[in-house]
Amino acid sequence: MKRIVLPLLSFFVLGCGDDPLPKPKAYLRLEYPEALYEKASIPLPFSFEKNKLTESIGSVKTSNDAIGIDVKYPSLKATIYLTYxxxxxxxLNNLLRDAQNLTQKHTIKADEISSNFFENKEEKVYGMLYEIGGDAASQxxxxxxxxxxxxVRGSLYFYTKPNYDxxxxxxxxLKKDIKRIMESIEWKN
Structure with missing residues (x-):
């Protein structure tokens, strides 16, 4: 009996140690380079400034009534799609309604959609920026x-399954870059 009790007793005595402690919370720290802007040099009916972080302006696609421009961020795996x-x-009412409807399609997955009016009277640029919270396809x-x-209508998409966190x-x-695009647009006549 001693042969069984002594090892069993020593197992329980030695097996009990300090209580386990939970690991402290850690947050992913991502640092992006300071944004440096330059005028995009592509032949369009408007000009704008883009972040130098962009690889280049993607292909300019034209159709009978629209011009598509892709502002690509390979290091962030994202693209800002512009349509002129x-x-x-x-x-004009149809264009505004289409832009608003495309934003509202994200309400299925979005936690919230906030809108911010934009106005630059000097350059005659008026618009709206929608910020979409949650696991929506576009932020x-x-x-x-x-x-x-x-x-001009624009949208931001990432090359990944949407996970807001x-x-x-x-x-x-990239929201800062979108604001810079909006602020720097100058129409060409």
């Missing part, structure tokens, strides 16, 4: 127009 359309007779959507001749730092960084 000329404002013609009575199509930012926007449009700008002069209400007479020009209309993971892409939040990159989305915040």
């Amino acid at each position: 359309k000329k404002v013609e007779k009575d199509n 930012s959507q926007f449009y700008v127009t002069d209400s007479i001749n020009h209309f 993971s892409i939040y730092p990159a989305a915040e960084y």
Whole structure:
């Protein structure tokens, strides 16, 4: 009996140690380079400034009524898609409605959608920036127009399954670039 009790007793005495402690919370720290901007040198009916972090402006795709521009961020695995359309007779309301409807399609997965009005009277640029919270496919959507001749719609997409917690730092960084695009747009006549 001693042969069984003594090893068993020593196992329980030696097996009890300090209580386990939970690991402290750790947060992913992502640091992005300071944004440096330059004018995009592509032949468009408007000009804008882009972050030098962009690899280049992707292909300019033209169709009979639209021009598509891809502002690519390979290091962030993201692209800001811009679409330019000329404002013609009575199509401004349709362009605005389409831009708003594309944003509202994200309500299925979005936790919230906030809108911020943008106005630059000097350059005649007016628009709206939508910030989309949650696991939606796009984290930012926007449009700008002069209400007479020009209309640009833009959206931010990442090359990954949407997980808001993971892409939040990159989305915040790129939101500043989107604001810079909106602020720096100059229409060409």
